[in-house]
Amino acid sequence: MKTQRRMIRLGAFLVAPGYHIGAWRHPHAHADGGLDFGHYRDLVQTAERGKFDMVFLSDGLGVRTPYRDEEELSHWGRSVQFEPLTLLSALAVSTERIGLAATASTTYHEPFNIARQFASLDHLSAGRSGWNVVTSVTDAEARNFNRQTQLDHASRYHRAREFMEVVTGLWDSWEDDAFLYDKEAGRFFDPDKLHILKHQGQHFSVHGPLNLSRAPQGHPVIIQAGASADGQDFAAQWAEVVFTAHQRLDQAQAFYRSVKEQVVEHGRDPEQVKIMPGVFPVIGRTRAEAEDKYAVLQDLVDPVVGLGLLTWLLGDVDVSGYPLDGPLPELPTTEGSISRQQLLYEKARSEGLTIRELYHSVSGGRGHRIVMGTPESIADELEEWFVNGGADGFNVMPPLLPDGLDEFVGLVIPELQRRGLFRTEYEGTTLREHLGLNRPRGAGQRP
Amino acid sequence: MKTQRRMIRLGAFLVAPGYHIGAWRHPHAHADGGLDFGHYRDLVQTAERGKFDMVFLSDGLGVRTPYRDEEELSHWGRSVQFEPLTLLSALAVSTERIGLAATASTTYHEPFNIARQFASLDHLSAGRSGWNVVTSVTDAEARNFNRQTQLDHASRYHRAREFMEVVTGLWDSWEDDAFLYDKEAGRFFDPDKLHILKHQGQHFSVHGPLNLSRAPQGHPVIIQAGASADGQDFAAQWAEVVFTAHQRLDQAQAFYRSVKEQVVEHGRDPEQVKIMPGVFPVIGRTRAEAEDKYAVLQDLVDPVVGLGLLTWLLGDVDVSGYPLDGPLPELPTTEGSISRQQLLYEKARSEGLTIRELYHSVSGGRGHRIVMGTPESIADELEEWFVNGGADGFNVMPPLLPDGLDEFVGLVIPELQRRGLFRTEYEGTTLREHLGLNRPRGAGQRP
Ligand SMILES: Cc1cc2nc3c(=O)[nH]c(=O)nc-3n(C[C@H](O)[C@H](O)[C@H](O)COP(=O)(O)O)c2cc1C
Ligand SMILES: Cc1cc2nc3c(=O)[nH]c(=O)nc-3n(C[C@H](O)[C@H](O)[C@H](O)COP(=O)(O)O)c2cc1C
Numbered sequence: 001m002k003t004q005r006r007m008i009r010l011g012a013f014l015v016a017p018g019y020h021i022g023a024w025r026h027p028h029a030h031a032d033g034g035l036d037f038g039h040y041r042d043l044v045q046t047a048e049r050g051k052f053d054m055v056f057l058s059d060g061l062g063v064r065t066p067y068r069d070e071e072e073l074s075h076w077g078r079s080v081q082f083e084p085l086t087l088l089s090a091l092a093v094s095t096e097r098i099g100l101a102a103t104a105s106t107t108y109h110e111p112f113n114i115a116r117q118f119a120s121l122d123h124l125s126a127g128r129s130g131w132n133v134v135t136s137v138t139d140a141e142a143r144n145f146n147r148q149t150q151l152d153h154a155s156r157y158h159r160a161r162e163f164m165e166v167v168t169g170l171w172d173s174w175e176d177d178a179f180l181y182d183k184e185a186g187r188f189f190d191p192d193k194l195h196i197l198k199h200q201g202q203h204f205s206v207h208g209p210l211n212l213s214r215a216p217q218g219h220p221v222i223i224q225a226g227a228s229a230d231g232q233d234f235a236a237q238w239a240e241v242v243f244t245a246h247q248r249l250d251q252a253q254a255f256y257r258s259v260k261e262q263v264v265e266h267g268r269d270p271e272q273v274k275i276m277p278g279v280f281p282v283i284g285r286t287r288a289e290a291e292d293k294y295a296v297l298q299d300l301v302d303p304v305v306g307l308g309l310l311t312w313l314l315g316d317v318d319v320s321g322y323p324l325d326g327p328l329p330e331l332p333t334t335e336g337s338i339s340r341q342q343l344l345y346e347k348a349r350s351e352g353l354t355i356r357e358l359y360h361s362v363s364g365g366r367g368h369r370i371v372m373g374t375p376e377s378i379a380d381e382l383e384e385w386f387v388n389g390g391a392d393g394f395n396v397m398p399p400l401l402p403d404g405l406d407e408f409v410g411l412v413i414p415e416l417q418r419r420g421l422f423r424t425e426y427e428g429t430t431l432r433e434h435l436g437l438n439r440p441r442g443a444g445q446r447p
Numbered sequence: 448m449k450t451q452r453r454m455i456r457l458g459a460f461l462v463a464p465g466y467h468i469g470a471w472r473h474p475h476a477h478a479d480g481g482l483d484f485g486h487y488r489d490l491v492q493t494a495e496r497g498k499f500d501m502v503f504l505s506d507g508l509g510v511r512t513p514y515r516d517e518e519e520l521s522h523w524g525r526s527v528q529f530e531p532l533t534l535l536s537a538l539a540v541s542t543e544r545i546g547l548a549a550t551a552s553t554t555y556h557e558p559f560n561i562a563r564q565f566a567s568l569d570h571l572s573a574g575r576s577g578w579n580v581v582t583s584v585t586d587a588e589a590r591n592f593n594r595q596t597q598l599d600h601a602s603r604y605h606r607a608r609e610f611m612e613v614v615t616g617l618w619d620s621w622e623d624d625a626f627l628y629d630k631e632a633g634r635f636f637d638p639d640k641l642h643i644l645k646h647q648g649q650h651f652s653v654h655g656p657l658n659l660s661r662a663p664q665g666h667p668v669i670i671q672a673g674a675s676a677d678g679q680d681f682a683a684q685w686a687e688v689v690f691t692a693h694q695r696l697d698q699a700q701a702f703y704r705s706v707k708e709q710v711v712e713h714g715r716d717p718e719q720v721k722i723m724p725g726v727f728p729v730i731g732r733t734r735a736e737a738e739d740k741y742a743v744l745q746d747l748v749d750p751v752v753g754l755g756l757l758t759w760l761l762g763d764v765d766v767s768g769y770p771l772d773g774p775l776p777e778l779p780t781t782e783g784s785i786s787r788q789q790l791l792y793e794k795a796r797s798e799g800l801t802i803r804e805l806y807h808s809v810s811g812g813r814g815h816r817i818v819m820g821t822p823e824s825i826a827d828e829l830e831e832w833f834v835n836g837g838a839d840g841f842n843v844m845p846p847l848l849p850d851g852l853d854e855f856v857g858l859v860i861p862e863l864q865r866r867g868l869f870r871t872e873y874e875g876t877t878l879r880e881h882l883g884l885n886r887p888r889g890a891g892q893r894p
Contacts, residue, residue, distance in 0.1 A: 070638035191517035207590035
């Protein structure tokens with residue numbers, strides 16, 4: 001009997017043409033990559049060659065970048081993208097092993113439709129789907145769904161909790177072995193193994209059953225990225241992977257401890273929740289080369305875009321009226337992401353940054369940790385957080401695609417493998433198996 | 448200059464394990480085909496080899512077959528299926544030329560999400576997507592979306608009309624050549640070519656823009672299958688393909704004329720609307736062989752299933768309380784499909800059918816025209832309707848898959864090709880080109 005060594009989990013956060021806000025202007029960027037399937041297929045196949053646990057697609061239900069007019073928006077390079085569930089379905093049949101996770105909002109969908117499309121993706125991919133559950137954070141999205149402003153923060157999470165009950169209940173409509181396909185007897189399934197939901201709640205009334213058999217993974221893997229008190233409590237109850245953003249190890253450790261404690265309070269096993277902070281890797285043969293690469297990208301940030309980005313990260317709080325080279329003013333409370341607003345506010349105060357400096361500081365990592373240097377130094381930085389209770393793995397956000405992913409797979413992953421910190425081959429076939437997550441028991445198997 | 452000969456349009460209506468209600472019990476059936484991607488990929492590649500204009504996936508938002516308890520439902524072979532948009536996205540990258548049409552309901556979705564997923568599918572497939580617009584017809588679906596019974600018929604169409612305005616408006620958010628990708632100047636798009644919808648209506652308020660560039664086809668092809676007065680008027684305004692069900696040529700001709708006239712009244716070109724009745728082909732080397740094949744399938748229909756099917760086709764009107772061998776009673780008006788209820792009611796009256804005979808008569812074609820015989824006789828029957836103003840093409844519903852599709856592609860299509868009635872090679876690359884439909888002008892190109 002050998003004890004399984006704890007391994008780093010890796011997600012590839014893919015957004016064409018790269019996570020850095022100026023990336024699309026880089027000579028190597030596929031500026032039209034957001035709607036180029038071949039580009040995404042190549043990226044995901046690269047990530048699969050690198051043995052990533054999963055690729056991850058963020059999402060917004062509309063153009064989320066703030067703009068005062070069309071002219072201002074035209075400086076942004078991110079207004080159009082594939083819709084994630086359709087894209088992942090196409091990628092599912094273009095890959096073999098890598099997990100496929102998409103973001104979808106509980107605020108602007110019906111639970112039946114979400115349960116159904118993710119179950120369908122799990123079947124198409126033979127058990128490789130994941131759902132990043134978000135409540136959405138911008139008024140721009142609300143305006144595409146019959147509202148002028150978004151629902152308040154607490155109500156969004158209230159709806160999200162009931163949404164999860166419905167979706168997981170629908171996923172358990174049929175037991176794993178419900179289907180008999182008995183042609184002779186004319187019995188398609190065993191009626192004792194069908195569990196009709198009949199949910200009647202505050203936000204939803206959903207009868208069921210779901211019209212798909214139970215997913216290969218039982219449930220797609222549940223990912224969550226809200227960091228407010230409400231968001232953490234939601235994660236502690238529902239999430240199996242938690243994405244998060246931290247700059248310093250002590251912050252990451254505090255968050256890690258806090259979430260795992262809350263997981264225990266919810267009666268769950270803390271090992272069944274993987275905490276994965278984002279990292280924004282800038283990779284060079286030398287530290288200087290990495291710094292040069294970063295400087296090239298920073299130079300590509302248009303001031304219009306920098307200010308707009310800041311407005312967005314502050315939760316639709318427009319600071320363009322204030323002097324660029326003055327301090328960040330006191331901010332009104334946002335109905336958007338409270339955690340993200342606080343993070344930025346604290347950063348500006350503690351480091352004494354002006355508005356301009358603040359937007360430059362987030363143009364790259366956007367609040368996520370920047371790891372810049374050689375493959376060895378980056379592996380050191382990842383290992384440090386991993387072995388010291390700051391992370392179970394990382395959501396890797398390449399600044400520029402495909403270059404940043406090619407470099408990570410070609411240089412950083414081999415270094416992690418040499419250290420015995422990352423797999424050299426997939427052992428399982430499902431995303432749950434990659435991540436070391438249990439398969440949820442179905443309705444009929446409950447104790 | 449050669450004049451283009453008018454060609455038959457063909458859709459392949461694919462539902463595993465076949466359209467006949469007893470098909471799943473057939474020895475050749477893939478009883479688990481509804482969630483077997485390889486099965487669907489093979490079917491669609493067969494249809495593509497046959498040069499079909501498109502494959503078509505019907506849909507229901509839940510288990511639509513009526514059942515009193517789990518035991519009754521367990522006799523049906525159709526309770527689980529892939530969700531169509533995820534399935535078609537995977538099929539898009541597994542095929543080259545064939546059109547890909549999915550059904551989606553205007554009653555249980557938000558227009559932003561539908562506009563987005565179909566645009567995404569159109570990009571993934573390089574211009575091969577189609578949307579069958581339905582308003583849904585069962586209470587079973589309503590119960591999955593916070594209702595006990597469905598919205599009444601008129602309100603569903605009222606919502607559907609505004610839904611179409613929003614969706615097509617979102618599809619025209621960006622002009623075809625809006626994107627500049629000008630890295631030097633930092634201009635992603637030309638701001639004059641962005642048209643923000645700002646829709647404020649009775650059912651929807653949707654700001655826009657859509658976060659995808661204009662679809663390769665401009666708009667996915669709009670298909671419609673409602674046949675009530677309201678449904679026909681909707682089709683006349685919006686549809687480019689009309690699916691329908693008729694038993695006799697004179698009925699088909701009357702419908703054809705009526706819809707085309709209404710199309711003209713809406714100021715549209717009648718050639719830009721293709722009328723495609725469903726046909727249920729039973730193919731043999733001789734008439735007797737075809738009849739035998741049909742009899743084998745009919746023998747596989749469980750009485751529980753036959754009665755349930757009738758209840759469903761009558762729009763949730765349960766007739767199981769009446770003697771099986773007596774006549775169909777007077778029926779209450781349904782809030783489901785009025786046209787379908789009337790069709791069946793008239794059939795039972797005019798042919799003097801008992802309830803049992805009526806359900807047997809629809810177990811195969813379910814109201815669609817059955818064409819049974821040799822490839823030549825079937826080609827004759829299709830040609831007759833095509834040349835006599837009954838149809839622009841047909842929606843082919845193989846009783847049993849893959850056999851029925853293999854036979855149609857192997858035997859009937861070559862016969863149609865010999866007669867010069869069907870293409871021998873794709874000429875265009877998009878579904879619009881296959882069907883001879885114009886590409887809609889974008890917002891900026893409107894006169
Ligand atoms: C690392 C990270 C990634 C996120 N990705 C998305 C996303 O792709 N789409 C989205 O709508 N929200 C995204 N969010 C927002 C959250 O998931 C959450 O809905 C929002 O932050 C509000 O919750 P909070 O106040 O608890 O943070 C992200 C948040 C974090 C911290
Ligand atoms: C040939 C045909 C195929 C149809 N396919 C579907 C389907 O896949 N899903 C669905 O919800 N409704 C389907 N319908 C229902 C209609 O599209 C429409 O929503 C319904 O018939 C109500 O409108 P009506 O009363 O105008 O017919 C179909 C109807 C016909 C005649």
